[in-house]
Ligand code: SF4
Ligand code: SF4
């Protein structure tokens with residue numbers, strides 16, 4: 560790959576999984592029509608899902624998953640020491656994601672019910688930025704592959720990336736979707752960061768906020784509209800809490 564006759568440097572990247580489903584990692588190697596170009600623009604030196612190569616000589620580290628165990632904290636600190644750029648990949652890494660739902664439960668009781676005597680050590684789920692400094696967050700459950708590709712190209716050319724400031728509604732209306740509010744469903748599109756091209760409302764179900772809050776989410780006005788449409792506060796709060804992106808804003 561060349562641009563204006565210049566061959567860019569291929570950054571050495573590593574991908575690490577913590578507590579998550581590995582769906583975001585899978586997105587990195589998804590999309591057959593672009594995967595060759597994508598993987599050709601970087602030097603993959605540590606990525607368990609696709610390669611047996613293991614090296615710690617990386618420059619860019621992608622972190623997938625929330626942090627829920629003591630040993631994960633040590634590992635994360637070691638990665639931070641090595642990485643020039645550390646990227647939280649996906650809602651679990653950015654916010655704690657669905658893992659954070661467990662924080663509302665009594666761990667001791669849950670451990671007994673699920674594992675009996677085989678007790679498992681677990682900490683409250685946290686986002687990566689709650690443990691170490693993060694240079695960039697790519698939200699989404701899973702992340703949007705075209706967006707990851709754009710971000711990696713910005714990294715390759717050393718140009719800052721701007722996330723969309725508009726909410727999901729913007730991309731939803733661009734596709735002439737009938738608003739699901741009109742169909743009696745709740746949707747977090749008005750308060751959620753755009754960039755995913757609104758697959759959920761376009762598919763007929765409301766947005767669940769996996770990308771976290773938009774730049775200026777107008778939560779107060781959103782709650783007012785949801786109240787007028789007679790959605791209960793319990794239902795609204797459950798929706799806003801699902802991916803943890805609105806943690807601390809409720
Ligand atoms: S953000 Fe979603 S897809 Fe990505 S690891 Fe977490 S649960 Fe899986
Ligand atoms: S369906 Fe959701 S995202 Fe689409 S316009 Fe309505 S509120 Fe916005």
Ligand code: SF4
Pocket residue numbers: 699700727751752755756757758759760765766767768769770771
């Ligand atoms: S529409 Fe909402 S829940 Fe669906 S991918 Fe986009 S941000 Fe996530």
